[in-house]
Amino acid sequence: MNRTVSRRGFLNLAGAVGGSTAVYRAAMALGLMSQARAERPDIAALTKPKKVLILGGGISGLTAAYELSRKGYDVQVLEASFRAGGRNMTVRNGDRIDETGFPQVCNFDKDPDLYFNCGPARIPGHHKALLNYCKELDVELEPFINDNRNAWVQDDAMFGGKPIRAREYMTDSRGFVAELMAKSMKPESMTAPMTKDDYERLREYVKYLGNLDPSFKYVGSSNAGLARHDYTAPELLKTPLSASELLKSRFMLIMSFGETDDQAAMMMEPVGGMDRVVAGFLRKVGHLVQLQSQVQAIKVQGKGVEVTYRRNGEYVTAKADYVLNCIPMHLLAGIEHNFPKEYAAGFTAIPRGKLFKIGFQMKERFWEKEGIYGGISWTLQDIQQLWYPAHGIHRKKGVMLGAYTFDPNAGEKFARLAPADRFKLAIAQGEKIHPGYGSYVESGVSIAWHQMNHMLGCAAQWDEALWKKWFKTLQTPVGNHFLMGDQVSYHPGWQEGAMASAHHAIAEIDARERSSKNAVAA
Amino acid sequence: MKLKKKHWVGLIVLGVEAVLAAGSARAENKFDYCLLCHGADANGNFGIRAPKISGVEPWYLSRQLENFAAGIRGVPGDDAAGHEMGPVGMRLKQEATLEAAVEYIGTLKSKPPAPTLTGDVAHGKQLYANCTSCHGAKGEGNQTLNAPALAGRSDWYLVVQLANYQKGVRGADERDIYGAQMRAIIATLPDEKAITDVVAYINTLK
Numbered sequence: 001m002n003r004t005v006s007r008r009g010f011l012n013l014a015g016a017v018g019g020s021t022a023v024y025r026a027a028m029a030l031g032l033m034s035q036a037r038a039e040r041p042d043i044a045a046l047t048k049p050k051k052v053l054i055l056g057g058g059i060s061g062l063t064a065a066y067e068l069s070r071k072g073y074d075v076q077v078l079e080a081s082f083r084a085g086g087r088n089m090t091v092r093n094g095d096r097i098d099e100t101g102f103p104q105v106c107n108f109d110k111d112p113d114l115y116f117n118c119g120p121a122r123i124p125g126h127h128k129a130l131l132n133y134c135k136e137l138d139v140e141l142e143p144f145i146n147d148n149r150n151a152w153v154q155d156d157a158m159f160g161g162k163p164i165r166a167r168e169y170m171t172d173s174r175g176f177v178a179e180l181m182a183k184s185m186k187p188e189s190m191t192a193p194m195t196k197d198d199y200e201r202l203r204e205y206v207k208y209l210g211n212l213d214p215s216f217k218y219v220g221s222s223n224a225g226l227a228r229h230d231y232t233a234p235e236l237l238k239t240p241l242s243a244s245e246l247l248k249s250r251f252m253l254i255m256s257f258g259e260t261d262d263q264a265a266m267m268m269e270p271v272g273g274m275d276r277v278v279a280g281f282l283r284k285v286g287h288l289v290q291l292q293s294q295v296q297a298i299k300v301q302g303k304g305v306e307v308t309y310r311r312n313g314e315y316v317t318a319k320a321d322y323v324l325n326c327i328p329m330h331l332l333a334g335i336e337h338n339f340p341k342e343y344a345a346g347f348t349a350i351p352r353g354k355l356f357k358i359g360f361q362m363k364e365r366f367w368e369k370e371g372i373y374g375g376i377s378w379t380l381q382d383i384q385q386l387w388y389p390a391h392g393i394h395r396k397k398g399v400m401l402g403a404y405t406f407d408p409n410a411g412e413k414f415a416r417l418a419p420a421d422r423f424k425l426a427i428a429q430g431e432k433i434h435p436g437y438g439s440y441v442e443s444g445v446s447i448a449w450h451q452m453n454h455m456l457g458c459a460a461q462w463d464e465a466l467w468k469k470w471f472k473t474l475q476t477p478v479g480n481h482f483l484m485g486d487q488v489s490y491h492p493g494w495q496e497g498a499m500a501s502a503h504h505a506i507a508e509i510d511a512r513e514r515s516s517k518n519a520v521a522a
Numbered sequence: 523m524k525l526k527k528k529h530w531v532g533l534i535v536l537g538v539e540a541v542l543a544a545g546s547a548r549a550e551n552k553f554d555y556c557l558l559c560h561g562a563d564a565n566g567n568f569g570i571r572a573p574k575i576s577g578v579e580p581w582y583l584s585r586q587l588e589n590f591a592a593g594i595r596g597v598p599g600d601d602a603a604g605h606e607m608g609p610v611g612m613r614l615k616q617e618a619t620l621e622a623a624v625e626y627i628g629t630l631k632s633k634p635p636a637p638t639l640t641g642d643v644a645h646g647k648q649l650y651a652n653c654t655s656c657h658g659a660k661g662e663g664n665q666t667l668n669a670p671a672l673a674g675r676s677d678w679y680l681v682v683q684l685a686n687y688q689k690g691v692r693g694a695d696e697r698d699i700y701g702a703q704m705r706a707i708i709a710t711l712p713d714e715k716a717i718t719d720v721v722a723y724i725n726t727l728k
Binding site: 080099100101102103294296297310313329330331332333334335336347348352412415416418450451453454456457 | 554555557558559560561562563565566567568569570572602605606607608609610611612613
């Protein structure tokens with residue numbers, strides 16, 4: 001390598017080896033980052049009530065209902081399903097899983113620890129809006145373990161499919177790459193504004209990044225785990241794994257998952273299940289939510305919006321001053337409406353997510369015997385991840401996640417199968433990580449989000465080009481009709497994104513009411 | 523406890539709702555999930571590739587649902603939308619509500635779908651000559667020949683299905699006798715352009 005290293009080049013290198021945390025830290029050190037935070041809108045109380053219909057009782061809808069109803073707005077939430085919460089869904093003993101073709105019932109034991117979060121399952125510390133609501137709505141939180149270096153990494157492409165500890169993969173591969181970097185960095189290849197002193201600091205950085213020895217060689221590190229944990233004898237390092245085997249695995253692409261902005265410690269989860277957030281909102285606005293009301297038509301009118309929905313087989317028409325619409329766009333495309341063509345065209349332009357999850361009740365918390373307490377094992381098989389519960393440690397049973405697919409093809413593959421066959425496939429793959437895995441399974445639940453009634457999709461699959469082309473159009477209200485939900489945020493798939501979209505919409509309503517003098521300052 | 527007047531009113535309203543829920547309307551509500559995918563009045567939703575099914579002949583709907591239930595349709599690869607319909611067909615069969623679902627679809631308000639594609643209509647008309655003997659000169663269909671109507675259907679769906687016949691995604695299962703006939707005739711529509719043109723012509727039929 002005889003190229004010069006610029007600041008940007010260095011950041012890219014640091015990212016490749018150390019993950020985004022390394023980039024972040026390095027960037028902070030170089031003074032390139034700043035932080036900004038959006039505020040929760042300050043909605044003014046109304047002097048004359050305004051009717052607001054919220055279509056969809058998921059997180060964005062409940063957020064808006066909570067904020068508006070306490071400021072004098074006359075709010076009604078129409079929810080198509082038999083339950084509120086949207087994709088914030090936790091299942092326990094006896095709960096119904098309303099999948100269009102394969103309806104299921106959760107057969108976990110009746111026990112407060114035995115639940116499965118089918119949708120969102122973790123909250124990072126910077127999701128301020130959600131955390132504020134948790135505090136305000138008395139939703140108790142506990143730590144959630146996302147990143148566990150003691151969990152397994154399994155890939156048929158390396159070591160003949162034999163799982164290795166995540167700490168071994170990460171430490172040995174970083175050690176190997178750091179050694180290469182140290183060898184190839186030359187003072188003369190540094191360009192301004194890199195100085196000779198910078199070069200020395202950089203070498204030190206690389207040395208600590210890769211746990212290199214004083215001669216900048218990687219000879220193994222206790223970060224990879226010790227060969228034995230006999231504390232009456234001298235420490236014995238493991239022999240580093242073969243770098244060429246490690247590099248055969250595409251695990252390198254997800255290695256830094258637990259360091260990304262939304263996934264890094266400290267993560268949290270509500271005690272007893274993510275749907276405690278929904279329960280918290282419902283304690284405040286549950287009386288405003290009408291279930292089993294499936295919207296069939298939306299007509300934007302001069303001064304308001306008219307909505308027709310089906311309830312108990314009847315068509316009901318309701319009028320409102322404002323409509324906040326959280327219906328997934330791909331379903332909205334099939335509803336009667338009078339939206340402008342260029343607005344409605346967006347509904348079919350954003351692909352729907354096809355994420356898939358399985359939860360297993362295990363008769364024994366066998367992973368704890370392997371030294372795994374919470375966190376994620378990764379595999380390059382279809383199931384992709386195994387999650388171990390951080391709650392209920394050392395109890396007899398536990399519900400663990402047996403599959404969580406990001407790849408739409410894997411999601412479709414599972415979704416096509418009947419639940420029993422989904423479990424069979426997931427167990428066969430899990431066996432490669434934990435031999436005897438299937439013998440612990442007592443019952444399972446499967447969630448194919450793109451086949452769930454009233455959703456038919458997970459998070460909207462935006463990309464840079466789609467955002468550029470459609471986001472502003474879809475975010476901008478049509479008359480008094482506002483599109484909402486995590487689908488209208490730059491953070492789809494997160495409750496924080498759903499709340500951001502709700503805050504954005506109600507701030508606009510507030511501005512309109514203030515300008516028409518129908519508000520008293522809060 | 524003494525009930526106040528407004529409580530009585532509330533009880534009566536609740537009573538009315540309970541009656542509504544118990545009546546025939548309730549049975550109808552059971553199939554609202556058809557509308558979830560296939561849109562309001564089942565007039566189709568391109569957003570999730572669910573075609574218009576209102577206005578489709580009941581005998582044809584039954585046969586296709588039976589096909590989905592039996593795994594004749596929705597099984598081969600490269601048919602994501604069919605894969606999603608498969609389990610629904612199975613569920614309808616299992617719960618013995620398949621015919622009731624077809625009947626329900628028949629009660630919905632069908633409206634002509636807006637064309638979504640453009641093609642060479644004159645060329646499509648020439649190609650359509652091969653279709654008339656079964657599907658009729660006006661695309662009105664012919665039950666005695668087991669050929670469904672083509673006019674008034676979601677045009678994008680016709681394109682997808684013709685391509686599926688072409689690729690063997692549809693009509694390849696040996697139990698699919700009528701699909702096999704379509705497989706045979708699809709040779710007259712050799713490429714994407716031919717399919718688009720013939721559907722563009724079907725769009726002009728009433």
